[in-house]
Amino acid sequence: xxxxxxxxxDGSQRKLEAPAGSSLMRAAVAHDVAGxxxxxxxNAACATCHVFVDESQAALVGPPNDVExxxxxxxxxxxxxxSRLSCQIELSDGLDGLVVHLPEEQV
Amino acid sequence: MTGVVVIGGGQAAFSVASTLRRTGxxxxxTILAGERHLPYQRPPLSKKFLADPGGTHVDLVPExxxxxxxxxxxxxxxVVAVDPDGRTVTTRSGSRLGYDHLVFATGARNRxxxxxxxxxxxxxxxxxxxxxxxxxxxxxxxxDVVVIGGGFIGxxxxxxxVARGARVTVVELADRLLARALSPHLAGHLRAQHERTGxxxxxxxxxxxxxxxxxxxxxxxxxxxVVGRGVERVVTDIGSLPADLVLYGVGAAPRDELARAAGLxxxxxxxxxxxxxxxxxxxxxxxxxCARHPHPLAAGLVRLESAQNATDQGVLVGRRLAGxxxxxxxxxxxxxxxxxxxxxxxxxxxxxxxxxxxxxxRPDRWGxxxxxxxxxxxxxxxxxxxxxxxxxxxxxxxxxxSPAELTDTTLTAxxxxxxxxxxxx
Numbered sequence: 001x002x003x004x005x006x007x008x009x010d011g012s013q014r015k016l017e018a019p020a021g022s023s024l025m026r027a028a029v030a031h032d033v034a035g036x037x038x039x040x041x042x043n044a045a046c047a048t049c050h051v052f053v054d055e056s057q058a059a060l061v062g063p064p065n066d067v068e069x070x071x072x073x074x075x076x077x078x079x080x081x082x083s084r085l086s087c088q089i090e091l092s093d094g095l096d097g098l099v100v101h102l103p104e105e106q107v
Numbered sequence: 108m109t110g111v112v113v114i115g116g117g118q119a120a121f122s123v124a125s126t127l128r129r130t131g132x133x134x135x136x137t138i139l140a141g142e143r144h145l146p147y148q149r150p151p152l153s154k155k156f157l158a159d160p161g162g163t164h165v166d167l168v169p170e171x172x173x174x175x176x177x178x179x180x181x182x183x184x185x186v187v188a189v190d191p192d193g194r195t196v197t198t199r200s201g202s203r204l205g206y207d208h209l210v211f212a213t214g215a216r217n218r219x220x221x222x223x224x225x226x227x228x229x230x231x232x233x234x235x236x237x238x239x240x241x242x243x244x245x246x247x248x249x250x251d252v253v254v255i256g257g258g259f260i261g262x263x264x265x266x267x268x269v270a271r272g273a274r275v276t277v278v279e280l281a282d283r284l285l286a287r288a289l290s291p292h293l294a295g296h297l298r299a300q301h302e303r304t305g306x307x308x309x310x311x312x313x314x315x316x317x318x319x320x321x322x323x324x325x326x327x328x329x330x331x332x333v334v335g336r337g338v339e340r341v342v343t344d345i346g347s348l349p350a351d352l353v354l355y356g357v358g359a360a361p362r363d364e365l366a367r368a369a370g371l372x373x374x375x376x377x378x379x380x381x382x383x384x385x386x387x388x389x390x391x392x393x394x395x396x397c398a399r400h401p402h403p404l405a406a407g408l409v410r411l412e413s414a415q416n417a418t419d420q421g422v423l424v425g426r427r428l429a430g431x432x433x434x435x436x437x438x439x440x441x442x443x444x445x446x447x448x449x450x451x452x453x454x455x456x457x458x459x460x461x462x463x464x465x466x467x468x469r470p471d472r473w474g475x476x477x478x479x480x481x482x483x484x485x486x487x488x489x490x491x492x493x494x495x496x497x498x499x500x501x502x503x504x505x506x507x508x509s510p511a512e513l514t515d516t517t518l519t520a521x522x523x524x525x526x527x528x529x530x531x532x
Contacts, residue, residue, distance in 0.1 A: 023164075029167070031172075032125070032176065034129070039414075040442065041118075042164075043150060043442065043444065045442040067449075067492050070496075071493065073493060073519070074493065074496035074499075
């Protein structure tokens with residue numbers, strides 16, 4: 001199972017194992033990662049599971065889809081070039097070692 | 108210490124329990140779920156789950172979460188009685204639990220279809236994951252699907268059926284779709300978009316009966332094959348419609364009977380104050396679909412059926428029980444993915460609001476803006492997620508928006524300006 005790392009703005013980090021095929025958001029919620037709210041439960045409807053993909057891995061993860069891209073304009077913490085909604089990132093073995101940074105605010 | 112006992116195993120119940128632990132509540136937390144499944148999300152059941160049941164995760168969290176967070180999740184043993192004086196609940200299996208605080212998160216149940224033939228094989232409604240599995244299996248073999256009820260669920264089911272190649276007719280009693288939930292203007296555009304996918308929509312039409320003797324496509328009720336007396340047609344006041352599968356979604360009623368039997372005040376929902384506490388018993392709260400409560404955006408009491416409401420109310424009660432009380436004033440929002448059609452609502456519209464309709468930046472995009480006393484109170488959007496989110500940001504932050512400000516522009520543009528930091532000279 002891929003390992004993913006959530007890096008908080010305060011410097012703390014959570015490292016967890018999550019099944020391939022599941023979304024990054026689900027992995028965070030399953031392990032109660034503070035900083036991922038996911039109000040809509042993964043339906044790309046709320047923009048409260050915002051993450052910044054580590055710049056070194058941005059190409060690996062890829063860009064947001066069209067709906068996600070529009071929604072990223074209205075996240076609680078302003079978007080950056082590597083912003084994604086974690087509900088739209090499907091984990092795979094290729095993403096083993098993924099590092100994402102959590103924003104200051106989600107709602 | 109007997110801790111917090113939550114009755115119900117859905118999104119609201121999960122939200123109460125997870126918030127208690129996240130905010131550091133140290134006492135026992137028990138969820139008494141009537142269903143055998145792990146707590147799951149209902150919104151995807153009528154959407155992604157029907158298209159791809161295997162690939163759609165609906166569990167809110169895995170089982171390990173409850174162990175790790177020390178939440179006692181008891182499944183498949185319904186609560187049958189509540190004693191507010193003795194502060195106990197009794198389950199069907201006969202076990203009795205004490206509580207310091209009790210939370211009703213019992214949800215709602217579907218209203219039945221009051222016509223002859225409603226119990227034929229091949230007539231389904233959707234509430235649980237088991238219902239969704241049955242409907243998904245039946246859709247695989249159905250050719251003529253009649254959907255009774257032109258609300259959120261009915262329209263989602265209609266698109267699920269069209270996607271599986273069925274001929275689909277939606278029959279709605281009112282003179283338009285989503286008569287209670289959506290402004291007439293947007294309902295018209297929504298109807299046109301459904302019709303473009305091939306769905307036939309009959310509004311102002313009354314279902315008189317469901318008749319059948321045809322094959323049974325229901326894998327559970329009929330025992331697994333083409334046997335039994337299955338549905339064959341739906342009879343309406345304007346004629347008969349052929350049908351080998353009938354799906355209905357005609358509204359829901361709160362599951363408030365336990366509270367009522369316990370002597371707690373109920374009126375189409377458990378009556379609670381702005382902190383979501385029972386109006387007579389401070390040891391009892393109610394959250395989600397089963398709660399009727401005040402809201403700053405509504406004149407009277409409201410009962411809201413949405414994932415947002417279930418989640419936010421659970422958070423509010425969880426925080427209060429962990430020592431951080433507050434009044435419930437979350438901005439209501441709704442979403443309904445009907446095939447490729449994305450309908451979203453932010454705020455609460457009321458009869459008498461002034462409605463302005465605006466065309467979006469693509470032909471399939473529309474917004475309807477409701478103004479009350481000259482200020483924006485609700486926004487409905489079709490296929491326009493950015494505008495929905497912009498509306499939520501502005502309404503949540505109580506940024507006043509007048510009809511004049513919305514001339515020749517969108518909330519998307521207004522919200523971008525509002526979120527740009529002021530330049531200090």
